[in-house]
Amino acid sequence: MPSDYTGNYDLERDFKNIWHPCTQMREHESAPLLLIEKGDGVYLIDRDGKRYIDVISSWWVNIFGHNHPRLNKALKDQLDQMAHVMFAGITHSPAINLAESLVKLTPSNLTKVFFSDNGSTSVEIALKMSLQYWKQVGENQRTKFVYLSGSYHGETLGALSVCGINLFREKFKNVLMENLEVQGPDCYRCPYDLKPESCKAECFEHLEKALEKNRGTVAGVIVEPLVQGASGMKMYSPVYLEKLQEACEAYEVHTVYDEVAVGFGRTGSLFVCDSRGLKPTFLCLSKGITSGYLPLAATLTSDQIYQAFYGEPASMNLFIHSHSYSANPLACACANETLSLLTKNNFLENMKPKIKFLKEAGSSLSEIKWCGEFRQIGMIAAIELVQDQLSKDAFPLKDRVGYKVYLEGLKRGVFMRPLGDVIYFIPPLIITNEEIEIMMNAAFESIEAVLG
Amino acid sequence: MPSDYTGNYDLERDFKNIWHPCTQMREHESAPLLLIEKGDGVYLIDRDGKRYIDVISSWWVNIFGHNHPRLNKALKDQLDQMAHVMFAGITHSPAINLAESLVKLTPSNLTKVFFSDNGSTSVEIALKMSLQYWKQVGENQRTKFVYLSGSYHGETLGALSVCGINLFREKFKNVLMENLEVQGPDCYRCPYDLKPESCKAECFEHLEKALEKNRGTVAGVIVEPLVQGASGMKMYSPVYLEKLQEACEAYEVHTVYDEVAVGFGRTGSLFVCDSRGLKPTFLCLSKGITSGYLPLAATLTSDQIYQAFYGEPASMNLFIHSHSYSANPLACACANETLSLLTKNNFLENMKPKIKFLKEAGSSLSEIKWCGEFRQIGMIAAIELVQDQLSKDAFPLKDRVGYKVYLEGLKRGVFMRPLGDVIYFIPPLIITNEEIEIMMNAAFESIEAVLG
Numbered sequence: 001m002p003s004d005y006t007g008n009y010d011l012e013r014d015f016k017n018i019w020h021p022c023t024q025m026r027e028h029e030s031a032p033l034l035l036i037e038k039g040d041g042v043y044l045i046d047r048d049g050k051r052y053i054d055v056i057s058s059w060w061v062n063i064f065g066h067n068h069p070r071l072n073k074a075l076k077d078q079l080d081q082m083a084h085v086m087f088a089g090i091t092h093s094p095a096i097n098l099a100e101s102l103v104k105l106t107p108s109n110l111t112k113v114f115f116s117d118n119g120s121t122s123v124e125i126a127l128k129m130s131l132q133y134w135k136q137v138g139e140n141q142r143t144k145f146v147y148l149s150g151s152y153h154g155e156t157l158g159a160l161s162v163c164g165i166n167l168f169r170e171k172f173k174n175v176l177m178e179n180l181e182v183q184g185p186d187c188y189r190c191p192y193d194l195k196p197e198s199c200k201a202e203c204f205e206h207l208e209k210a211l212e213k214n215r216g217t218v219a220g221v222i223v224e225p226l227v228q229g230a231s232g233m234k235m236y237s238p239v240y241l242e243k244l245q246e247a248c249e250a251y252e253v254h255t256v257y258d259e260v261a262v263g264f265g266r267t268g269s270l271f272v273c274d275s276r277g278l279k280p281t282f283l284c285l286s287k288g289i290t291s292g293y294l295p296l297a298a299t300l301t302s303d304q305i306y307q308a309f310y311g312e313p314a315s316m317n318l319f320i321h322s323h324s325y326s327a328n329p330l331a332c333a334c335a336n337e338t339l340s341l342l343t344k345n346n347f348l349e350n351m352k353p354k355i356k357f358l359k360e361a362g363s364s365l366s367e368i369k370w371c372g373e374f375r376q377i378g379m380i381a382a383i384e385l386v387q388d389q390l391s392k393d394a395f396p397l398k399d400r401v402g403y404k405v406y407l408e409g410l411k412r413g414v415f416m417r418p419l420g421d422v423i424y425f426i427p428p429l430i431i432t433n434e435e436i437e438i439m440m441n442a443a444f445e446s447i448e449a450v451l452g
Numbered sequence: 453m454p455s456d457y458t459g460n461y462d463l464e465r466d467f468k469n470i471w472h473p474c475t476q477m478r479e480h481e482s483a484p485l486l487l488i489e490k491g492d493g494v495y496l497i498d499r500d501g502k503r504y505i506d507v508i509s510s511w512w513v514n515i516f517g518h519n520h521p522r523l524n525k526a527l528k529d530q531l532d533q534m535a536h537v538m539f540a541g542i543t544h545s546p547a548i549n550l551a552e553s554l555v556k557l558t559p560s561n562l563t564k565v566f567f568s569d570n571g572s573t574s575v576e577i578a579l580k581m582s583l584q585y586w587k588q589v590g591e592n593q594r595t596k597f598v599y600l601s602g603s604y605h606g607e608t609l610g611a612l613s614v615c616g617i618n619l620f621r622e623k624f625k626n627v628l629m630e631n632l633e634v635q636g637p638d639c640y641r642c643p644y645d646l647k648p649e650s651c652k653a654e655c656f657e658h659l660e661k662a663l664e665k666n667r668g669t670v671a672g673v674i675v676e677p678l679v680q681g682a683s684g685m686k687m688y689s690p691v692y693l694e695k696l697q698e699a700c701e702a703y704e705v706h707t708v709y710d711e712v713a714v715g716f717g718r719t720g721s722l723f724v725c726d727s728r729g730l731k732p733t734f735l736c737l738s739k740g741i742t743s744g745y746l747p748l749a750a751t752l753t754s755d756q757i758y759q760a761f762y763g764e765p766a767s768m769n770l771f772i773h774s775h776s777y778s779a780n781p782l783a784c785a786c787a788n789e790t791l792s793l794l795t796k797n798n799f800l801e802n803m804k805p806k807i808k809f810l811k812e813a814g815s816s817l818s819e820i821k822w823c824g825e826f827r828q829i830g831m832i833a834a835i836e837l838v839q840d841q842l843s844k845d846a847f848p849l850k851d852r853v854g855y856k857v858y859l860e861g862l863k864r865g866v867f868m869r870p871l872g873d874v875i876y877f878i879p880p881l882i883i884t885n886e887e888i889e890i891m892m893n894a895a896f897e898s899i900e901a902v903l904g
Contacts, residue, residue, distance in 0.1 A: 010543075013551075013552050017554075017555045017563070018548065018566075019565065019566040019753075021567070022540050022770070022772050023541070024769070025761070025762055033542060035543055036542050038533050061538075061777070062536075067534065072532075076528055076531065079528065080519075080524075082490050082519065083491070083518065083746070085491060085506075085510050086508075086510040088475050088511075088869065089472075089485060089486060089858075089869060090485060090488050090867070091463070091485045092488050093489070095466075096465050099465075099470045100469050103469045111469070112469065112471045113469055113470055114473070115470075117747045118568075118570075118775045118776065118777060119775075120775065128624060132623045140626075155576075155580075155772075156572065156609070156610055157609055157629065158609030161609070168772055172583060172584070175629045176629075177627045286776070294535070294777065295775070295776070295780060295783075306477075310476075310477055313476050318475060318476040319474075320607075320620055322511075323572065323747070324513050324570065324571065325570060328746060331747075400765070
């Protein structure tokens with residue numbers, strides 16, 4: 001038991017009984033966990049009343065802040081009707097309304113919604129639907145997915161098999177389904193030495209070559225459109241996505257858009273695909289879908305896919321996949337209210353000045369001597385810290401720069417959780433300019449405190 | 453659009469936009485979905501006010517009935533504090549209390565709780581922890597799991613790789629991780645011709661042989677203790693589990709108990725493992741954990757496993773797995789109230805006469821000419837319909853007996869959902885004797901109506 005915990009009965013019990021996700025538990029011998037008791041707008045409040053800005057929206061899920069009166073009411077109203085009912089043989093209004101809204105708000109080719117519980121399952125479902133589709137149209141040999149280096153699509157073993165970050169897959173590589181990794185965009189360290197303004201996504205050639213070389217055996221290509229989140233909020237050009245669309249059409253392979261992180265307004269538009277006129281075969285959604293209240297996910301697809309599963313019961317062409325809590329009514333109620341808040345009163349249009357403000361406020365971080373790159377799209381911003389701006393060399397892992405910045409942030413009332421040495425900001429969309437300023441100043445001071 | 457749907461605006465919108473789980477959507481051309489609006493105790497209520505007994509607890513999740521005042525209150529109270537917060541670097545009372553309770557109520561070797569969202573992820577986490585454990589203690593070659601024919605552990609691709617039901621895995625077999633299927637118990641059609649009273653789990657020899665033959669390359673064995681749910685509520689002797697424990701100790705492999713379906717009182721005791729004095733390495737829980745309100749899952753494990761991941765940050769021995777909504781506070785609040793209801797006022801002790809009543813009421817189904825077997829354990833009962841009691845031959849698939857019984861049940865106010873021709877009952881534990889009688893009578897009549 002960490003000595004710091006003695007006397008804090010709840011933290012003692014946590015340390016004794018809980019294994020936290022994505023955490024080296026030994027860290028908490030020296031850095032106690034935050035014991036959060038309440039939420040209020042962009043703030044998390046601990047037991048002593050100390051307030052922290054939820055800089056990363058509780059793992060990129062929160063959209064309208066904590067304890068939002070309309071979301072709370074929507075959830076309570078649904079609870080008074082029914083918390084949950086199974087979703088085979090049965091349906092309910094919260095799911096019907098949500099599915100209709102999602103179909104309306106996403107590209108016109110996406111007409112069917114399949115519900116599940118989290119981002120990983122939404123991806124597993126897309127992969128499984130794609131594989132079964134090819135089997136059922138007689139193309140058995142299409143069993144491989146192409147994914148990009150730097151990509152992250154969840155950590156169940158199927159989702160992990162299309163993960164392009166070694167850190168996540170390394171320990172399991174000998175049991176993962178064999179897929180094809182290709183070099184993805186890497187704009188900060190562009191191997192073509194291009195600038196964003198002149199880039200024509202030259203790096204797409206790697207993906208093009210993979211499709212050419214594996215013609216007829218690829219089921220689909222999976223991407224996180226515009227922002228590769230887990231690898232450090234790496235951002236890339238929409239031209240890449242346009243080329244992807246053309247290539248996938250040419251090679252007749254599916255495109256899977258994983259908008260789990262970027263969907264629901266994060267980039268300034270509701271969904272990346274729709275705002276760019278792109279038409280993926282599958283669209284995976286989760287995280288912000290309930291504005292960070294409850295687990296829920298959706299995989300959208302086209303009528304062409306759906307029809308390959310539609311037939312006589314004896315054909316056994318159905319998609320035999322289910323999760324007990326599929327389309328949970330409470331979660332659907334939160335999602336319906338989330339979409340209502342996002343699409344009414346020009347919410348996204350009115351967010352534009354705030355995006356500009358975030359960009360400007362964040363740019364001050366560029367002045368830091370160790371700022372390799374400040375990047376931003378919509379309400380997502382990130383600063384990549386490097387030990388040398390010219391060489392772009394990263395700090396040695398053992399220096400733990402990002403982790404130290406995180407600890408400094410806690411002292412200053414901001415809960416950040418850097419990805420390596422990338423300090424990033426993906427706050428609830430309702431954050432005010434004043435709060436953005438507080439957040440950026442705290443980040444600035446935290447970095448300075450660590451790097452001197 | 454099915455002609456029946458015309459004019460029913462909501463069902464039209466459902467059919468247009470939703471792809472339901474584990475469903476041949478074409479079925480709903482002739483059999484409209486139930487549009488459920490409210491829940492009340494064991495009843496589901498449709499828009500016209502018609503009431504259906506939720507015979508299968510909405511996919512085996514509901515424990516205390518729909519709209520339970522104490523569960524509703526627990527959820528609303530937590531909502532007034534905070535709906536959700538991320539679970540890395542942060543903790544909260546609902547999770548701390550839940551983890552402590554789970555550790556107390558499960559076998560003494562299980563000391564750590566890792567949260568996720570559903571049964572599939574709880575299994576994926578157990579498999580991944582097992583694999584990474586072996587890697588980190590230097591036994592890289594232990595990469596295979598042994599699973600039983602007839603087993604079901606979820607449908608994400610990792611969980612599906614330990615599924616012993618062809619129906620679920622067939623279309624994906626060429627991409628699944630290679631594991632070892634062994635012949636599991638099949639008591640109704642026992643190849644050894646044994647009776648339950650004399651059985652010493654002779655069929656365990658298959659598993660024993662597999663462990664012997666694959667010595668040193670098996671990571672673990674995964675089972676659904678006592679009841680194989682998805683393959684038709686197939687029940688087997690606890691002697692099998694005792695032998696399993698001995699064998700896993702002898703061969704030094706992990707045991708993964710998937711109590712997703714049987715946990716939380718279904719078999720008459722809180723957990724199968726604890727009630728039988730068994731000590732699995734991993735215990736997977738979900739479904740009833742929130743009494744059917746919200747998605748939540750937990751994977752419990754031992755200190756021995758935990759310690760292999762505990763170390764210096766630089767060792768990179770941590771378990772890098774996460775889901776955004778891990779330990780969702782709302783779901784944890786429901787789970788805490790569920791455990792409080794289950795463990796106080798002698799709830800399980802008082803359930804014993806009801807279990808006896810279920811057994812007796814269900815036994816009347818044995819009188820049906822097509823009853824191959826009536827089986828029951830705790831509050832789970834099932835009747836397997838066959839065309840010939842002597843030969844035990846199943847009805848031809850094309851007769852769709854189970855499906856027709858389901859449709860007849862709907863007319864009689866019971867929502868059943870047979871597994872093939874196995875009609876089963878896994879109602880909310882708070883069902884009354886009177887309701888059990890109504891349910892069983894309706895089932896009896898439905899079977900008679902189909903089979904004449």
